[in-house]
Amino acid sequence: xxxxxxxxxxxxxxxxxxxxxxxxxxxxxxxxxxxxxxxxxxxxxxxxxxxxxxxxxxxxxxxxxxxxxxxxxxxxxxxxxxxxxxxxxxxxxxxxxxxxxxxxxxxxxxxxxxxxxxxxxxxxxxxxxxxxxxxxxxxxxxxxxxxxxxxxxxxxxxxxxxxxxxxxxxxxxxxxxxxxxxxxxxxxxxxxxxxxxxxxxxxxxxxxxxxxxxxxxxxxxxxxxxxxxxxxxxxxxxxxxxxxxxxxxxxxxxxxxxxxxxxxxxxxxxxxxxxxxxxxxxxxxxxxxxxxxxxxxxxxxxxxxxxxxxxxxxxxxxxxxxxxxxxxxxxxxxxxxxxxxxxxxxxxxxxxxxxxxxxxxxxxxxxxxxxxxxxxxxxxxxxxxxxxxxxxxxxxxxxxxxxxxxxxxxxxxxxxxxxxxxxxxxxxxxxxxxxxxxxxxxxxxxxxxxxxxxxxxxxxxxxxxxxxxxxxxxxxxxxxxxxxxxxxxxxxxxxxxxxxxxxxxxxxxxxxxxxxxxxxxxxxxxxxxxxxxxxxxxxxxxxxxxxxxxxxxxxxxxxxxxxxxxxxxxxxxxxxxxxxxxxxxxxxxxxxxxxxxxxxxxxxxxxxxxxxxxxxxxxxxxxxxxxxxxxxxxxxxxxxxxxxxxxxxxxxxxxxxxxxxxxxxxxxxxxxxxxxxxxxxxxxxxxxxxxxxxxxxxxxxxxxxxxxxxxxxx
Numbered sequence: 221x222x223x224x225x226x227x228x229x230x231x232x233x234x235x236x237x238x239x240x241x242x243x244x245x246x247x248x249x250x251x252x253x254x255x256x257x258x259x260x261x262x263x264x265x266x267x268x269x270x271x272x273x274x275x276x277x278x279x280x281x282x283x284x285x286x287x288x289x290x291x292x293x294x295x296x297x298x299x300x301x302x303x304x305x306x307x308x309x310x311x312x313x314x315x316x317x318x319x320x321x322x323x324x325x326x327x328x329x330x331x332x333x334x335x336x337x338x339x340x341x342x343x344x345x346x347x348x349x350x351x352x353x354x355x356x357x358x359x360x361x362x363x364x365x366x367x368x369x370x371x372x373x374x375x376x377x378x379x380x381x382x383x384x385x386x387x388x389x390x391x392x393x394x395x396x397x398x399x400x401x402x403x404x405x406x407x408x409x410x411x412x413x414x415x416x417x418x419x420x421x422x423x424x425x426x427x428x429x430x431x432x433x434x435x436x437x438x439x440x441x442x443x444x445x446x447x448x449x450x451x452x453x454x455x456x457x458x459x460x461x462x463x464x465x466x467x468x469x470x471x472x473x474x475x476x477x478x479x480x481x482x483x484x485x486x487x488x489x490x491x492x493x494x495x496x497x498x499x500x501x502x503x504x505x506x507x508x509x510x511x512x513x514x515x516x517x518x519x520x521x522x523x524x525x526x527x528x529x530x531x532x533x534x535x536x537x538x539x540x541x542x543x544x545x546x547x548x549x550x551x552x553x554x555x556x557x558x559x560x561x562x563x564x565x566x567x568x569x570x571x572x573x574x575x576x577x578x579x580x581x582x583x584x585x586x587x588x589x590x591x592x593x594x595x596x597x598x599x600x601x602x603x604x605x606x607x608x609x610x611x612x613x614x615x616x617x618x619x620x621x622x623x624x625x626x627x628x629x630x631x632x633x634x635x636x637x638x639x640x641x642x643x644x645x646x647x648x649x650x651x652x653x654x655x656x657x658x659x660x661x662x663x664x665x666x667x668x669x670x671x672x673x674x675x676x677x678x679x680x681x682x683x684x685x686x687x688x689x690x691x692x693x694x695x696x697x698x699x700x701x702x703x704x705x706x707x708x709x710x711x712x713x714x715x716x717x718x719x720x721x722x723x724x725x726x727x728x729x730x731x732x733x734x735x736x737x738x739x740x741x742x743x744x745x746x747x748x749x750x751x752x753x754x755x756x757x758x759x760x761x762x763x764x765x766x767x768x769x770x771x772x773x774x775x776x777x778x779x780x781x782x783x784x785x786x787x788x789x790x791x792x793x794x795x796x797x798x799x800x801x802x803x804x805x806x807x808x809x810x811x812x813x814x815x816x817x818x819x820x821x822x823x824x825x826x827x828x829x830x831x832x833x834x835x836x837x838x839x840x841x842x843x844x845x846x847x848x849x850x851x852x853x854x855x856x857x858x859x860x861x862x863x864x865x866x867x868x869x870x871x872x873x874x875x876x877x878x879x880x881x882x883x884x885x886x887x888x889x890x891x892x893x894x895x896x897x898x899x900x901x902x903x904x905x906x907x908x909x910x911x912x913x914x915x916x917x918x919x920x921x922x923x924x925x926x927x928x929x930x931x932x933x934x
Contacts, residue, residue: 263292273298314360369395403435413439436461445675449924485512519930525560535581551691565693568706590632595867641665645676704730738775738880767859771882785858796830808857873898878906
């Protein structure tokens with residue numbers, strides 16, 4: 221049946237079975253029928269349903285593992301025809317079951333859809349529905365009709381996979397929104413400016429449309445937030461928007477119009493602040509309104525706590541088993557003499573011991589304590605080290621997906637937040653909103669670690685501004701000082717390469733394995749993970765060893781390492797979800813928090829089984845079930861990016877630092893963070909030159925923020 225690879229394919233088919241479907245990307249793998257012949261379709265097909273008739277265009281493709289497939293570029297639903305297809309379509313309408321669908325078909329025949337379109341309410345009343353139910357059926361019909369119209373608009377551009385997402389966002393207005401205001405689609409997750417622009421251009425929207433230029437401005441700000449900024453200087457914003465538009469940059473009038481319509485916030489730094497600052501002022505900053513409000517709220521919350529009177533008694537600093545260093549004593553004192561204080565320091569400087577001292581001092585005066593952290597793994601470490609209960613921030617707030625926090629206030633006299641450097645602007649604001657009138661708050665973290673995912677780097681900024689008392693722990697304690705990992709990490713903090721040479725009296729837990737050839741380096745990683753490290757340290761290669769790499773593509777990228785390690789560690793795993801996953805795979809939840817299951821973005825999982833449309837996974841020994849629709853958010857995690865793994869702590873870490881693995885992407889903060897993920901040993905595979913360059917190169921990508929300015933103003 222199939223033709224040679226590259227041969228065009230165009231025909232009408234019937235969807236038989238959906239093997240795999242991703243709502244986020246629109247990609248799907250589908251079994252289809254063409255005149256009795258079976259074929260496999262791959263491409264932007266997530267919008268299709270089983271038994272649906274579809275006209276597709278694409279080319280034949282030979283997959284090395286799965287054989288002949290049709291790589292689809294366009295898939296357009298064919299209006300239902302024939303009794304079976306029409307009945308199936310009519311039964312999708314609310315309150316119209318099989319009996320009423322048959323009654324409609326018998327009455328109107330092949331013109332049934334056209335007749336119902338003319339007056340849905342009347343048609344459904346004639347089919348036997350009550351007046352109230354016919355109104356609900358008519359509304360359901362309008363939504364289906366809008367979906368049909370959306371398919372006609374989007375399918376020619378290969379964008380029909382967006383139909384469910386757009387329909388969910390706009391309901392029965394979806395078709396009109398796409399046709400009349402296509403740039404509003406940038407509000408829908410997954411619809412960027414380029415996609416909206418493609419739709420708009422096809423709909424005849426002129427290149428110089430104000431709506432097009434406004435959408436470009438908003439898109440640039442959204443991208444800046446994804447890169448960690450909360451705002452952009454206006455000249456940089458307009459220049460990037462002009463590049464996106466492939467034309468003149470947005471002018472001052474457009475920006476002011478956006479301000480008037482509350483689509484943009486413009487603010488000037490003092491002393492240049494004026495009632496109406498000039499848009500071309502170099503000190504003028506642009507925000508999305510929601511982000512400007514969050515940044516202003518964080519400044520107000522921080523200053524409010526800084527200026528509030530303490531409610532706890534001065535602390536007794538020492539305990540029976542812990543005698544604090546001067547910096548630690550200062551941290552404990554600050555925790556009880558200020559409503560908000562900060563503890564920061566690198567590995568081995570006693571952050572965990574300081575938390576225990578603070579908790580002991582609180583218990584001494586019978587103060588209640590709440591311990592929280594951004595991730596489940598960090599919360600468990602906190603609980604183990606303090607012998608007290610700890611939870612994720614989201615759990616403490618009673619977070620419900622789709623609703624947000626359900627608790628207005630965390631009930632405790634003292635709140636201690638660990639790994640606060642992982643909290644972005646939105647998360648920290650959400651947490652501080654729940655601080656009660658009498659509560660003391662201590663934020664603990666390492667300001668030199670990688671910045672959090674999302675807008676803002678609030679912990680590092682609060683450390684830098686010292687708007688509240690900051691205890692900077694710098695003394696490396698004797699036990700930690702014997703670790704080559706700790707010494708190497710502190711060298712990297714100072715811009716120096718770590719010392720890999722073993723010295724007498726030092727614990728040899730940091731290694732450099734130099735392999736200049738990429739293939740040899742990949743062989744070394746496979747050997748280390750699959751055999752040598754498990755044998756030497758008595759660890760599990762899946763749960764106790766993690767490979768970190770700075771890039772996804774290339775001979776030593778995350779994807780190549782994942783494929784090699786999967787073959788070494790799970791070659792016999794049963795394929796599921798169209799073969800993308802295998803039973804036994806090491807996976808990571810990506811781009812989503814499942815608070816109700818205790819699973820956060822970046823959680824490492826093990827796939828145990830797949831049954832009854834559920835993926836059975838384990839996370840740190842806890843077994844949970846995930847519906848099949850979560851499968852697209854599960855990525856192989858034998859290797860992962862340093863950003864995704866910054867919340868991980870485990871016995872052994874392997875860090876890729878090689879010319880074939882994006883050496884210019886590996887920077888000081890990334891190397892420092894990756895090195896400090898391990899408790900027993902860190903092994904760097906690559907070349908000394910890449911390590912030296914990374915240690916000497918700080919992250920120069922600018923994260924714009926005006927939190928410091930706001931803190932000074934309030």
